[in-house]
Amino acid sequence: MSRITLQDLAYELNISVSTVSKALKGYPDVSEKTKKAVVELADKLNFSPNIVASNLRTQHTKTIGVIVPEIVHHFFSNVIGGIINIAEQNGYMVILLQSNEKFELEQKQINLLIQQQVDGILMSLTAHTTSFEHIKRVQTRGIPLVMYDKVSKNINCSKVIIDDKQAAYDAVSYLIRKGYKRIAFLGGSLTAQNFNNRFLGYKEALSEFRIKYDESIVYITDSDDEYENGMKYAEKIVSDHSKSKVDALFTVTDLMAVGASKYFNSNEIKIPEDIAIFGFSNWFMSSIVTPSLSTVNQPGYEMGEKSVELLLKEIALKKERQQIEIQRLVIPTSLEIREST
Amino acid sequence: MSRITLQDLAYELNISVSTVSKALKGYPDVSEKTKKAVVELADKLNFSPNIVASNLRTQHTKTIGVIVPEIVHHFFSNVIGGIINIAEQNGYMVILLQSNEKFELEQKQINLLIQQQVDGILMSLTAHTTSFEHIKRVQTRGIPLVMYDKVSKNINCSKVIIDDKQAAYDAVSYLIRKGYKRIAFLGGSLTAQNFNNRFLGYKEALSEFRIKYDESIVYITDSDDEYENGMKYAEKIVSDHSKSKVDALFTVTDLMAVGASKYFNSNEIKIPEDIAIFGFSNWFMSSIVTPSLSTVNQPGYEMGEKSVELLLKEIALKKERQQIEIQRLVIPTSLEIREST
DNA sequence: TTGTATGCGTTATCAC
DNA sequence: GTGATAACGCATACAA
Numbered sequence: 001m002s003r004i005t006l007q008d009l010a011y012e013l014n015i016s017v018s019t020v021s022k023a024l025k026g027y028p029d030v031s032e033k034t035k036k037a038v039v040e041l042a043d044k045l046n047f048s049p050n051i052v053a054s055n056l057r058t059q060h061t062k063t064i065g066v067i068v069p070e071i072v073h074h075f076f077s078n079v080i081g082g083i084i085n086i087a088e089q090n091g092y093m094v095i096l097l098q099s100n101e102k103f104e105l106e107q108k109q110i111n112l113l114i115q116q117q118v119d120g121i122l123m124s125l126t127a128h129t130t131s132f133e134h135i136k137r138v139q140t141r142g143i144p145l146v147m148y149d150k151v152s153k154n155i156n157c158s159k160v161i162i163d164d165k166q167a168a169y170d171a172v173s174y175l176i177r178k179g180y181k182r183i184a185f186l187g188g189s190l191t192a193q194n195f196n197n198r199f200l201g202y203k204e205a206l207s208e209f210r211i212k213y214d215e216s217i218v219y220i221t222d223s224d225d226e227y228e229n230g231m232k233y234a235e236k237i238v239s240d241h242s243k244s245k246v247d248a249l250f251t252v253t254d255l256m257a258v259g260a261s262k263y264f265n266s267n268e269i270k271i272p273e274d275i276a277i278f279g280f281s282n283w284f285m286s287s288i289v290t291p292s293l294s295t296v297n298q299p300g301y302e303m304g305e306k307s308v309e310l311l312l313k314e315i316a317l318k319k320e321r322q323q324i325e326i327q328r329l330v331i332p333t334s335l336e337i338r339e340s341t
Numbered sequence: 342m343s344r345i346t347l348q349d350l351a352y353e354l355n356i357s358v359s360t361v362s363k364a365l366k367g368y369p370d371v372s373e374k375t376k377k378a379v380v381e382l383a384d385k386l387n388f389s390p391n392i393v394a395s396n397l398r399t400q401h402t403k404t405i406g407v408i409v410p411e412i413v414h415h416f417f418s419n420v421i422g423g424i425i426n427i428a429e430q431n432g433y434m435v436i437l438l439q440s441n442e443k444f445e446l447e448q449k450q451i452n453l454l455i456q457q458q459v460d461g462i463l464m465s466l467t468a469h470t471t472s473f474e475h476i477k478r479v480q481t482r483g484i485p486l487v488m489y490d491k492v493s494k495n496i497n498c499s500k501v502i503i504d505d506k507q508a509a510y511d512a513v514s515y516l517i518r519k520g521y522k523r524i525a526f527l528g529g530s531l532t533a534q535n536f537n538n539r540f541l542g543y544k545e546a547l548s549e550f551r552i553k554y555d556e557s558i559v560y561i562t563d564s565d566d567e568y569e570n571g572m573k574y575a576e577k578i579v580s581d582h583s584k585s586k587v588d589a590l591f592t593v594t595d596l597m598a599v600g601a602s603k604y605f606n607s608n609e610i611k612i613p614e615d616i617a618i619f620g621f622s623n624w625f626m627s628s629i630v631t632p633s634l635s636t637v638n639q640p641g642y643e644m645g646e647k648s649v650e651l652l653l654k655e656i657a658l659k660k661e662r663q664q665i666e667i668q669r670l671v672i673p674t675s676l677e678i679r680e681s682t
Numbered sequence: 683t684t685g686t687a688t689g690c691g692t693t694a695t696c697a698c
Numbered sequence: 699g700t701g702a703t704a705a706c707g708c709a710t711a712c713a714a
Binding site for chain 2: 708709
């Protein structure tokens with residue numbers, strides 16, 4: 001019950017604490033005999049080293065802090081899965097924090113992670129982060145930092161992202177090549193960097209194929225419930241324009257697409273005959289809805305993996321007092337073509 | 342860059358380290374004047390206490406360890422969300438570990454958490470955990486432990502679960518009352534405690550309503566891909582029995598239900614007219630598929646919340662050297678009735 | 683009100 | 699090959 005320490009082992013074996021420590025860590029300058037005795041006793045007494053003490057002494061914690069906007073999100077839970085698996089494989093533990101898209105929380109959490117002496121931080125910004133003092137504080141302290149998915153050009157650190165603009169461009173180009181001519185856009189607030197880039201990709205594809213950009217078929221949702229919005233704006237599209245005029249819909253998230261799909265389905269509007277739908281993210285559900293949804297595959301798990309790998313590399317570099325080199329990693333996306341287009 | 346410590350502050354202000362410490366912690370026995378000076382300097386220098394040192398001194402880390410079988414799972418990511426939010430509100434951080442349903446990993450992770458000196462552990466067992474030495478080790482060390490969802494009667498600790506049997510009983514009773522008479526069962530391996538209990542609930546409902554239990558309409562899947570299995574066994578049900586004979590299907594997970602639904606949809610078998618479907622868990626997707634799926638609502642977020650609350654209470658009790666009282670908390674489920682029944 | 687002294691459990695340096 | 703000793707940064711009992 002009362003924790004057993006190096007001292008206890010030392011006392012029991014009548015040797016010094018330092019010898020015990022060395023024996024347990026496999027130092028070469030300990031005789032096989034004592035080493036064996038120590039290990040055996042440690043085993044017998046179920047000795048478990050106090051990492052906190054070790055951390056204090058060695059000045060590193062083998063722990064990284066991860067801030068995620070929202071865990072319950074197919075994409076982010078995938079990212080987290082990737083992060084945790086790779087971290088674990090490299091002997092690092094993960095402290096997970098959820099900002100819930102609140103700036104104040106993000107600030108507080110950064111401070112907590114600094115106090116915890118984490119060896120590095122992995123973060124995705126909230127949609128409302130416009131000031132960066134807290135993040136700069138991480139950097140002035142020399143704590144390695146990597147941002148993923150929602151990043152900012154205001155911070156000079158390594159970043160792991162997808163090319164939203166290109167991905168949207170690819171999706172819309174695909175629709176155009178497939179023969180669709182009046183492609184509506186449904187997006188969330190364009191202040192969000194990602195959504196804005198997807199909008200840019202949409203526009204670029206149109207212009208590339210000499211299709212006139214028409215503001216009247218560009219819809220920006222006003223609330224946060226993407227599924228609801230999908231249904232609502234699908235209805236709006238139909239009422240604003242005779243359905244023969246809009247023949248395809250590109251949405252910035254799968255959830256909106258599925259919402260729209262639900263509306264069309266229950267109103268006898270055929271997908272993709274009457275209107276095609278293209279989503280974004282490749283959430284699991286997009287493969288199982290009817291009709292299954294064409295979408296942009298956004299590989300969350302891989303993004304998580306790459307992010308930690310980068311962070312771990314920077315941590316190692318810092319330990320060796322070497323210069324770290326800032327990277328910008330773009331995870332390739334792909335089109336997942338299904339029944340809705 | 343070089344971390345600043347209490348010593349630095351003390352030196353700067355020409356006072357002792359202990360006074361600085363007390364000032365920062367708001368001890369009553371420090372004059373307002375020095376307190377103010379200390380706080381101001383700390384602010385100015387951006388002082389951030391080294392929690393690791395504090396942890397070593399105080400013998401607690403304000404950290405809890407959480408082991409989850411699989412993060413990328415709507416249910417579990419909800420649980421984690423609940424855990425993290427409540428933990429944070431109480432000043433605790435969460436170290437998240439994923440066992441990936443591997444027993445060896447679970448063992449290793451328990452050891453890691455012990456070494457990390459976490460104040461408590463929250464865990465859900467892998468499907469393959471049949472030995473419990475590692476968990477007993479947690480208890481002999483006096484580390485508060487709470488199990489959630491996948492629990493074992495072999496460990497005497499507080500548990501937070503749902504009543505699987507009752508929930509299944511409710512669902513099947515509902516189907517019977519609605520007039521369905523030949524209700525098939527589709528489940529995963531019955532060695533999994535939860536699935537087995539759901540099966541028991543199914544049987545009990547039948548017997549309660551004097552419907553003869555018929556083994557020929559009980560299907561146990563053989564692989565792990567629930568969605569695939571849903572489709573596969575839906576087909577099997579149709580081919581084994583003329584469709585007029587089975588008029589409803591109860592599955593132990595939403596994913597199987599959705600798979601089955603997909604098969605019926607694409608084979609002109611009408612839901613619920615030809616066959617009704619009832620799922621289990623209330624994953625988000627069940628509300629958006631067509632037809633939307635009736636299911637058992639299994640409140641993950643709440644389970645997460647209750648679990649930490651219990652754990653935190655036990656941690657507090659332990660700190661005050663009071664007896665902890667083992668609890669068994671059953672989170673109520675409910676039926677979510679939708680279009681599929 | 684302030685300061686002194688000590689310890690939390692490890693690791694690492696240096697002497698023996 | 700082994701051990702004494704100091705240090706990591708903070709918290710607290712006790713003395714002043």
